[in-house]
Amino acid sequence: MSENVGRWLRDEIENAILSYEFAPGERLDETVLANRFGVSRTPVREALMQLDAIGLIEIRPRRGAIVIDPGPHRIYEMFEVMAELEGLAGSLAARRLDKASREAITATHSRCEQSAAAGDSDAYYYDNEEFHKAIYAASRSDFLQEQCAQLHRRLRPYRRLQLRVRNRLSTSFAEHCAIVDAIFAGDGDEARRLLRTHVGIQGERFSDLVASMAAR
Amino acid sequence: MSENVGRWLRDEIENAILSYEFAPGERLDETVLANRFGVSRTPVREALMQLDAIGLIEIRPRRGAIVIDPGPHRIYEMFEVMAELEGLAGSLAARRLDKASREAITATHSRCEQSAAAGDSDAYYYDNEEFHKAIYAASRSDFLQEQCAQLHRRLRPYRRLQLRVRNRLSTSFAEHCAIVDAIFAGDGDEARRLLRTHVGIQGERFSDLVASMAAR
């Protein structure tokens, strides 16, 4: 637990939302949350305001907070932006790569290889996250890194759904290989292009995602 | 004034920060703010938490809130991301352009022309903002539009400084012309490329910006 009850609550509620414990559209009652976490309403309100600012919930004046339901179309838009930001990160990484970043990328990349070979979807999900974070860091742009991490977090649950799709693991890892090659070769444009297509959801992958969401 | 004191305060304090009334690094005393705006500390705290979530201030546990000083390097990074997002917006706009968006872009573009011809830096500053917003809207991606608008708002004060640089007005408008041509021609790649260079700050423009900031 953080030193600050408000922030701890924010993380707690955020996780609950991202893990669908609080369903989209559900109303979040301040008193109920306060009782559940054993605190008063004040820190709960602070947490809710922050989540509103992040965009996870919507607070309608005098009508309480509801969990936002992004809907397939909006999720597609978010992936579109994510693809663009990751592309930028990749191109910067290719230009500015230093020894430490190179090693971080290599390390996370080989962990992905092991998980993919083992067909362990959950492990790959985690290693994949670390791999992408290594690229953000390699961009050497603090602001970009923060933006990527934030958006990545919001898209986390949908990424997880994506990996369930048949063959996605090996396809994903193959794409990683090409991305790493481009970055290490210093080819910024190629790294950007590859990352854009890797992260974006196009064609049948979009319908796969919608189908997975509906199945939930 | 909004129906909600907290949100009203957030906007009020945000404007004060963006207009340098609250200088970067300055400590924001909750009680002082409460007195100044004639409200209690509770809504002030709510406003501060939201500004912290947005990234305009930093709340250090038990040590209060301070206005974040982005510093030239971070501002550069923010422009870099902004350029990328605007590039995406432009390329989508070129692909998806419809009648209403086309008219909105034409209208704001011609207002920019008038301000530029008159050499009215303040008017151009405003019209330029509308022009860019028209492009965001033309992308037909709600999420992208929101992200662009938010980042645009944070960069607003620095954009203003940029326009003070000699000849920047006419150069900027000339770039607008090319951008409009590319979008209307449906050339997404070209629109993206042009917007990226238009928005980004490269080479001497960066030193211009740093110089303007130092002069403040």
Next chain:
DNA sequence: ACTGCCAATCTTGTATACACAAAGGTTGAC
């Protein structure tokens, strides 16, 4: 029986009060 209006209750929004932690100043000891 259905619809519209009013009232009661529940929930949010704001204020105030109290507790606790940190920073700075002052005093005492070495």
Next chain:
DNA sequence: GTCAACCTTTGTGTATACAAGATTGGCAGT
């Protein structure tokens, strides 16, 4: 004279109380 420790003061963090608005259910009228 200098350094450290303690105390005071200031300001944040949390809780509770009170007020205002929204929603829902019931009652009455058509």
